[in-house]
Amino acid sequence: MRDLGAWDYVIVGAGTAGCVLANRLSEDPDVRVLLLEAGKRDNYLWVHIPVGYLYCIGNPRVDWGFKTAPDDGLNGRSLVYPRGKVLGGCSSINGMIYMRGQARDYNHWRQLGLTGWGWDDVLPYFKKSEDHYAWDNELHAQGGNLRVEKQRINWELLNAFRDACEQLGIPKTEDFNGGDNLGSAYFQVTQKSGFRWNGVKAFLKPAQGRPNLQVLTEAHVSRIVFEDGRAGSLELDVAGEASKVTIDGELLLSSGAIGSPQLLELSGIGNPEILKKAGIEPFREMRNVGENLQDHLQLRPVFKVKNAATMNMMASTWTGKAKIGLEYLLKRSGPMAMAPSQLGVFAKTDPSFETANVQYHVQPLSLPKFGEPLHPFPAMTASVCNLRPESRGHVHITSPNKSDQPEILPKYLSAEADKRVAADAIRLTRRIMAAPAMKPYQPEEFLPGPDYTSEEELVTAAGNIGTTIFHPVSTCRMGVDEASVVDGRLRLRGFDNIRVVDASVMPTISSGNTNAPTVMIAEKGADMIKEDRKALA
Incomplete structure (x- = not known):
């Protein structure tokens, strides 16, 4: 087995949130950051030409190729359910629409008890990322990593x-x-000069020269290995070669609303009945992993x-x-x-x-x-x-094989x-x-x-x-109640060195396209991680 060494931060998933985390955390030269992506690099032509989404959706070069289970609400139909399997994740194949949602969304999160997640709290993080083509005022900013232009x-x-x-x-x-x-x-879009501006261009490329950041593609994680109740290491394949990564600090799951709960369940964290049925030995009961799926x-x-x-x-x-x-x-x-x-x-x-x-x-x-x-x-x-559906679905594994898609039922x-x-x-x-x-x-x-x-x-x-x-969002719901999957600082309940930082933590879906809120969550999450590390120093 190939030993990939020990790292202070191991990020699973190089989609939107993972790219943000890799950039912000590697700003500290004293920490070692490893970013893992199951897909390949974003060097496919159609990733970069805006209309190329037509050639990316359903293409195994860049898309996981998921499908939903037959859904009664759709009169028994099953849907193609695209998710980016490529560096940049969904930001490499999505609709590029820059949409924060409504102030009401985040104020509702705060009313649920999530202090620090109200509109006035998250607005500075939206602005931190933004490089708006025209506006620099109390609501918008220029000079950030994420380019926003008119069509x-x-x-x-x-x-x-x-x-x-x-x-x-x-x-x-x-x-x-x-x-x-x-x-x-x-719509305003995440483009620059007529090209897609994905998470790689926005956040990863500016950090690529840092010696403390390593990015591995074709790195598919099989499970988390626990030691003394903590995440000790990961088992994974890198271009088909069995490998191991040691976690000296924190494990950060940023694989999205499908991938993050899938990895938790493959590692024995979830509803024991669902895990046993899938052939997984339960490690920690957490019944809401994979539940609460929301989608527009x-x-x-x-x-x-x-x-x-x-x-x-x-x-x-x-x-x-x-x-x-x-x-x-x-x-x-x-x-x-x-x-x-x-x-x-x-x-x-x-x-x-x-x-x-x-x-x-x-x-x-x-x-x-x-x-x-x-x-x-x-x-x-x-x-x-x-914008605010009340219907709730789920994402659950059906086998112990990481390559088998989970059941997705919205x-x-x-x-x-x-x-x-x-x-x-x-x-x-x-x-x-x-x-x-x-x-x-x-x-x-x-x-x-x-x-x-x-x-x-x-x-x-x-x-x-x-x-x-x-x-898709909310399958690792953030909350103050014990039934929530992560707390207000994105820490997985019952673990002191695992966080989930992606769209899966949304308590309720934002009122609009979800890429910009995912960037915000990762920006805020990165600050929380830095603050907690400093407090322990």
Whole structure:
């Protein structure tokens, strides 16, 4: 067995959070930091070109290739569930949308007893990372590691949709990230000069010259080995070679909402009944590991349109494709520079909601599902998701083999409140498309179809057209109660040298895309780790 030596900090997972931790912790030259990534380096061309997500999702070169279990809320369907298996993790294949969520989200965490996690507490960490293309004020910052830019596109059809929203009382806004994201705007994105700006470029490359930081790719951890009740070492494969890592200080799990609970369960930490059924000898009972899975279910209503440019038509001919490629080559703009979703809208499906409860990702294109060709007719998609779902699912191992994917069951639409929001979201979408601003384009509902009208029919329709928007969180829930998996300082309960630092610790899902909150969690987590080390010195 190959011995990889002893380290002060061993980080499992070089996704968004892992890259942040590796940078911040290795700032101290007196500590040794090892970053482990099961995937390969991010030298795949399509990682860096924004439209390349189309060639990354489902591609084993960069994606774990997970699928959900058949879900009753989706009328028995199973979904492709992309997760980045590459340096940079999901930041290398995601939608690049920079979205913090709402102040209400973090104030709710504080109300749950998590002191230090309110909006005023976390805002400085959002700003610490940020390198905003235009703003440097009380809400935004320049000079940080994470580049945030406006998109290099403009679509007549999306502008009309925005006007239609305004006609329904949904205002236009310039900033989704000030604490209240109600309104419509083009999304700001983690790009620089028309290229994806992933966790590697933002955080890892600036730290690469440090002699106290080592990064290993193709390093797949099998289990944590415990000694005297602490994490003593890891067993792993590095490019297929059995290896061992000794943990002198802390073990930091940053493998995300799927990978972090999976590794804990493979190591005997979790619900004893689930572990025994999977062939794992329980080491420490912790029944909520892998529970509390939350995700944004995006409903994808599609409308045929006329009299407007759409990607469906632009990309349908070799001439059109050539023009798209040439524009990107010469200007780094146009469709190849697009994030998967271009226009954002935050709205209320019912005025009783305190803040916006749904988010639109509007696109001048349509397709049956990711990875399939665009529809052969001009159309647009007005995807809409419930920002604060009450449905809760789980992630659990089914075998002792680290290479076997765990069971992922989101249990979408299992809560009655989520069914109501889904039906109301489809109704709201229809009202927007029927507004005067959209009339020149003669929208005609294609999916789910105008025949779905009653509450029951609309819930069925939601199950038919719903899919993940790739935001799984909360499977290692942070809390002050004994049933929580980690405490407010991200320490795994019952252990003094294991922390979980990634999106899995969110008590409740943030109201929007989850990459920026994950960066914030890692920034704050790094400071906590440094503070605790200093206190012990």
